[in-house]
Amino acid sequence: MSETPSAYADRIRSLAQQYRSDRADFEPPADPPAQERAMEYLREGLGPTVMVYVDARANDWGVEFAEWEFERLHETLNGYLELYTRCYGVEHDADYTVRNAAELLIDTHNIKDVAAMLTHVPGRPAPADD
Numbered sequence: 001m002s003e004t005p006s007a008y009a010d011r012i013r014s015l016a017q018q019y020r021s022d023r024a025d026f027e028p029p030a031d032p033p034a035q036e037r038a039m040e041y042l043r044e045g046l047g048p049t050v051m052v053y054v055d056a057r058a059n060d061w062g063v064e065f066a067e068w069e070f071e072r073l074h075e076t077l078n079g080y081l082e083l084y085t086r087c088y089g090v091e092h093d094a095d096y097t098v099r100n101a102a103e104l105l106i107d108t109h110n111i112k113d114v115a116a117m118l119t120h121v122p123g124r125p126a127p128a129d130d
Contacts, residue, residue: 006066012076042080
């Protein structure tokens with residue numbers, strides 16, 4: 001890992017600051033789920049966080065992130081997943097890699113699917129009775 005910040009350092013720094021602000025402002029919904037708010041966290045936070053990694057790997061062959069950049073990506077990714085699940089009234093201790101999330105995004109093309117696959121929130125509906 002490099003000690004020199006990558007060309008993505010400003011984006012990573014900005015995303016981490018936004019996450020910390022969102023976390024500080026978070027109030028659990030009185031009547032979960034708060035689906036619109038959950039989607040906002042995915043569109044405005046989780047998606048852009050994963051896309052930094054996707055952009056770096058797709059556009060800058062050989063880019064090396066500084067250790068602090070990976071730490072911020074990890075914090076932001078998992079923090080937004082936790083805010084997402086809390087919008088559904090679920091406490092979840094997220095600990096996923098940005099690489100895993102990026103691979104899921106490339107496969108699904110849908111950040112909501114990525115969040116649901118990683119966290120299992122919202123839960124799968126029960127099978128219908130025959």
